[in-house]
Amino acid sequence: MSDTDPVLELVDLTKRFGRQTAVQGVSLSVGRGEVYGFLGPNGAGKSTTIRMLLRLIRPSGGQARLWGQDVAAHPGQLARVGSLVDGGTLYPFLTARQNLAVLGAVIGRRDPARADALLDQVGLGGAMDKRVKSFSTGMKQRLGVAAALLNDPELVILDEPSNGLDVSGIGEMRALIRRLARDEGRTVFLCSHLLHEVEQVCDRVAIVSKGAMVREASMADLLERQDGVRVEADPPETALSILSRRWPARRDGAALVVEARRADAPAIVAALVEGGVQVFHIAVERRSLEDAYLSITEGAGA
Amino acid sequence: MMGAIQAETLKLVRHRAIWGLVWIFPIGLTLIYLLGIVLGLGRHGALPGVAEPPGAWIANSTMVWKAAQSGPARYLIAAFAALAFGGEYGWNTWKLVVPHSRRWVLIGAKYAVVLGLLLVALVLAAVLTLVFATLVSFTGGEPVPAGITPGDLMAAHARAALATVVSTLLTVGYGSLAAILLRSTMGGAIVGIAAVTVEGVAGAVAPILNPMIFMALPTYHLHNLTAFVLTGAGTPLMLRSGIVQEGWAISLAWIGGWIALLTGATAAIFERQDLN
Numbered sequence: 001m002s003d004t005d006p007v008l009e010l011v012d013l014t015k016r017f018g019r020q021t022a023v024q025g026v027s028l029s030v031g032r033g034e035v036y037g038f039l040g041p042n043g044a045g046k047s048t049t050i051r052m053l054l055r056l057i058r059p060s061g062g063q064a065r066l067w068g069q070d071v072a073a074h075p076g077q078l079a080r081v082g083s084l085v086d087g088g089t090l091y092p093f094l095t096a097r098q099n100l101a102v103l104g105a106v107i108g109r110r111d112p113a114r115a116d117a118l119l120d121q122v123g124l125g126g127a128m129d130k131r132v133k134s135f136s137t138g139m140k141q142r143l144g145v146a147a148a149l150l151n152d153p154e155l156v157i158l159d160e161p162s163n164g165l166d167v168s169g170i171g172e173m174r175a176l177i178r179r180l181a182r183d184e185g186r187t188v189f190l191c192s193h194l195l196h197e198v199e200q201v202c203d204r205v206a207i208v209s210k211g212a213m214v215r216e217a218s219m220a221d222l223l224e225r226q227d228g229v230r231v232e233a234d235p236p237e238t239a240l241s242i243l244s245r246r247w248p249a250r251r252d253g254a255a256l257v258v259e260a261r262r263a264d265a266p267a268i269v270a271a272l273v274e275g276g277v278q279v280f281h282i283a284v285e286r287r288s289l290e291d292a293y294l295s296i297t298e299g300a301g302a
Numbered sequence: 303m304m305g306a307i308q309a310e311t312l313k314l315v316r317h318r319a320i321w322g323l324v325w326i327f328p329i330g331l332t333l334i335y336l337l338g339i340v341l342g343l344g345r346h347g348a349l350p351g352v353a354e355p356p357g358a359w360i361a362n363s364t365m366v367w368k369a370a371q372s373g374p375a376r377y378l379i380a381a382f383a384a385l386a387f388g389g390e391y392g393w394n395t396w397k398l399v400v401p402h403s404r405r406w407v408l409i410g411a412k413y414a415v416v417l418g419l420l421l422v423a424l425v426l427a428a429v430l431t432l433v434f435a436t437l438v439s440f441t442g443g444e445p446v447p448a449g450i451t452p453g454d455l456m457a458a459h460a461r462a463a464l465a466t467v468v469s470t471l472l473t474v475g476y477g478s479l480a481a482i483l484l485r486s487t488m489g490g491a492i493v494g495i496a497a498v499t500v501e502g503v504a505g506a507v508a509p510i511l512n513p514m515i516f517m518a519l520p521t522y523h524l525h526n527l528t529a530f531v532l533t534g535a536g537t538p539l540m541l542r543s544g545i546v547q548e549g550w551a552i553s554l555a556w557i558g559g560w561i562a563l564l565t566g567a568t569a570a571i572f573e574r575q576d577l578n
Contacts, residue, residue, distance in 0.1 A: 048578075054401040057576035078401045089394040093317050105309035107402045147398065 005068060007032050007155050007187045008053070012062035015048050022048045024211040025062065030155075030189055030204075035181045037202035037219075038191040041297055045211040046191045047085070050159050054083055066155070079107065082153030084144045087163050092133035096124055096143050099132060100150055107151045118146040123172065137164030145176070156180055159191045170197065177201045199223075199289035209297050222292050229258040229265055232281040233272055242275040243268065257285075306403055306411035314386060314415055323382040324419050327375075328427040331366060335434035356447045360458045363435060366427040367462035370420075371528065376473045376498045379420060383477025384490030386416045387568070391485040396577045409478075409569045416474055417467070424466065428459055465528040468557060472520055473498060475564025482568050482575070513543040520560045523553035 006029035015023040023045040030036040040046050051057045053064040055075055063070050066077040090099045100115035119128050122142040132140060141164050148156055158177070162170045174197055180186045181201075192198050198205060199219065206216040215222070232255045233239035240256055243249040247268075248259040258268060262284045272279050314320060321329070354362070369375055387409075390396045399408060432455070439445045476497035481490025504511065505521045516522065522539050529537040530550040538547040 051397075051576075051578070054397075056397055056400055057578065058574065075404065081401065083397075083401055085397045086394060089397045091313055091393055091395055094313060098312065098316065102309045102312050103398060103402070105305045105312060106399045108305045110308075151402070 005032075006030060006065075007034075007067060008036075008189060009065040009068075010049065010053070010062070011065065013049060013052055013059055013064060014061035015045075015052055015057065016060040022211055023052070023208075026206075026208065026211075026213050027062075028206050028213065028216055030187060032187055033181060033185050034204060035177060035188045035190060035202045037198040037205035038189060038208070039193075039195070039198060039205055039293060040208035042193075044208045046208060047159060048211075049208070050083075050085060050157060050189075050191060053157065054078065054081070054085065056085070079151065080154045081157060082148035082151055082155070083157040083159075084141075084148040084161055085157075085159045087137065087141055087144060087160065090132045090140060090143055090147070093131060095129045095131055096135075096146075097128045099143065100147060103147050103150055109151055114152075115146075115150065118149055119143075121149075122146045122176075123169075138166060138169050141165055142169070145173070149180075153186065155187045155189065157189045157191075160193065161190070162192065162194050162197060170194070173197075174201055195288070195290045195293055205289075207293060207296050215296050219289070223287065223289065228285040228287065229260045229262075229268055230281075230283045230285055231256045231258060231268065231272070231279065234278045234280065238275065239272055239277045242271055242277065246271065255281075262286075303407050303411060306407050307414050309399070310386070310411045310415040311419075314419060317385065317389070319385055320382070320419070323378045323385065324423045326378065327366065327370065327423045328430055331427045331430055332434070335430070335438065338438055339434070354444065354447055356449045356454070359435075359444075359447050360450060360455055363431050363455065364428070364458050364462035366424060366431050367459070367466045370424055370466045371469045373498060373502055376469065377495045379470055379473045380477040380494030380498055381491040382420070383416055383474040384481040384487050384494050386412050386481075387478040388481030388485065388487035388490040391481075392487055400577060405573050406569050409572055412478070413474065413565060416478075417470065420470055420474075421463075421467070424463070428463075461531050465531040468527060468531075468561075469524055471561045472524065472557065472564070475561055475568070478568045479564050479571075482572050509540050509542055511542070513541040513546070516541060517546070517548075518556075520557055523548070523556040523560075526550070526553040527557055 008030040010026050010028050013023060013026045014021070026045070026049055038046055038049070048057065052059045053071065055071060055078065059072075063072070065071065066074075066081065069077055071077060091102065094102065096119055097112075097115060100118070101110060101112070104110040104115060116128065119125055122145050124139060124142050124146065127135070127139060132143065135143065141161065145158070145161060148158065161177070162173050165173060177188055177190065178201055181188050190198065190202060202219050204216070204218045205222060207214050230252070231239065231243070236251065236254065236256060240249055240251060243256060243258050247264065249256055258264075260268060265282060265284060269279055269282060370379075436446055473494070477490050477494030480493035480497070481487060484490055484493065501519065501521050501524075504516065504519050505525065508516050508522070526536045526548055527550060529535060530553070536547050536550060536553070538545050
């Protein structure tokens with residue numbers, strides 16, 4: 001296994017519940033040290049996909065591979081994975097410390113010092129000995145993250161890690177995800193509906209809709225594809241005619257909006273000048289992941 | 303497996319329901335004996351009790367094991383099994399542990415810990431029985447008869463414990479299978495208790511039941527096996543077809559089969575279950 005081989009691969013992963021197909025042929029791969037975003041509307045099949053990967057549910061078809069090995073045949077590979085599913089599922093009658101002790105026993109790694117350090121790290125240092133049933137949603141979420149990191153995982157799977165967190169908590173979570181990947185070299189598979197969060201921390205993203213993958217791309221590529229170039233030129237009708245031959249373009253008031261990348265800006269100007277059009281202003285409009293996500297999922301009929 | 307057993311113990315001993323379902327055995331016995339001692343002190347000065355024959359006294363000292371085979375005690379045991387197996391669904395915690403362990407290991411650990419904790423409670427209750435019986439003899443109650451040897455005492459308790467383990471395994475099997483099937487503590491407890499009740503009722507109406515069906519149920523074989531363990535002889539049964547009496551090996555095979563069926567089905571169903 002080399003460093004360039006994928007940590008996680010999903011190959012044509014499918015799940016059917018009776019006649020209903022929840023996940024249809026999802027394939028993706030995540031490289032070592034990547035922060036990979038897994039996006040999609042509610043009910044798109046994100047959680048089902050994660051649960052198949054964690055052996056919580058059985059795939060109807062396809063494979064989930066970790067470090068090149070099929071998880072169904074080699075479940076021991078999950079010892080190298082930490083996961084936060086369903087907002088931190090924990091024993092409500094136990095304290096935070098006791099919860100980590102129980103999990104530590106299951107994974108064969110009872111290390112109270114590490115557990116305490118993790119609780120400190122996620123901001124629960126002052127609530128270690130409080131029962132989880134008295135925790136707020138955000139505190140449970142933080143404890144879930146500590147539980148996910150208890151086995152010092154190489155791959156961290158986080159399903160909506162910011163659910164229930166306040167603004168500062170969301171910021172801390174973002175910083176933690178960055179630290180896990182950039183400083184500690186872990187691979188992070190992040191499922192989140194907070195597109196701003198995903199945009200800031202992920203290297204690549206996959207977008208699923210109605211159980212199927214509709215786009216997988218690097219964040220830079222995804223955003224660049226969504227760039228628009230705004231042009232003010234005279235006469236605008238002639239400019240629109242020239243530009244429409246090479247790029248999708250439309251009128252937006254007195255200006256034109258061309259669906260092109262930033263790198264296309266010089267060619268746009270050159271085409272207009274060659275066509276005898278006067279160019280007064282040109283600007284690249286950078287769109288957010290949210291714009292990209294909406295156009296992709298709406299295009300997919302989500 | 304040891305890690306899973308350790309984890310299971312850590313969580314179950316900290317759940318408050320364990321006080322009402324498991325520790326109730328030594329606690330209840332302590333309360334009963336304390337009441338007895340107080341009443342004994344109250345009649346201080348009256349004629350001292352008459353000592354029983356040693357055999358009867360030893361048999362009485364194993365009452366806690368016999369009590370654990372009774373319907374109400376088995377209800378508690380079924381409910382405890384339902385809590386251990388069904389609780390994970392209510393707490394949504396299978397998702398925490400299943401990725402880190404093989405499922406059959408988690409199920410096996412639950413059986414080991416449920417049975418282990420019940421045995422600890424019953425052993426404690428049996429020891430308390432002996433301690434309190436001795437104390438009672440000093441407070442004007444029934445004196446401890448002479449001629450009781452530790453060997454006789456240990457042998458009687460070992461036989462009673464063995465019979466209790468068999469009925470407890472069967473009861474835990476009802477509760478665990480129901481909890482895993484229904485994915486619920488409450489559902490598991492209700493069905494587990496219903497199964498214990500049906501088992502008991504079947505014994506009462508045995509003469510009017512189809513003999514083949516009745517003999518396939520665990521009811522008679524559990525009684526028969528218990529009788530063999532405690533007295534060395536089986537127990538006859540009046541059925542519609544006449545009186546029957548099976549040997550210990552036949553009853554052991556039936557009860558072993560039932561326990562294997564219940565625990566095996568629990569593990570097999572959980573192995574294939576989707577944890578959404």
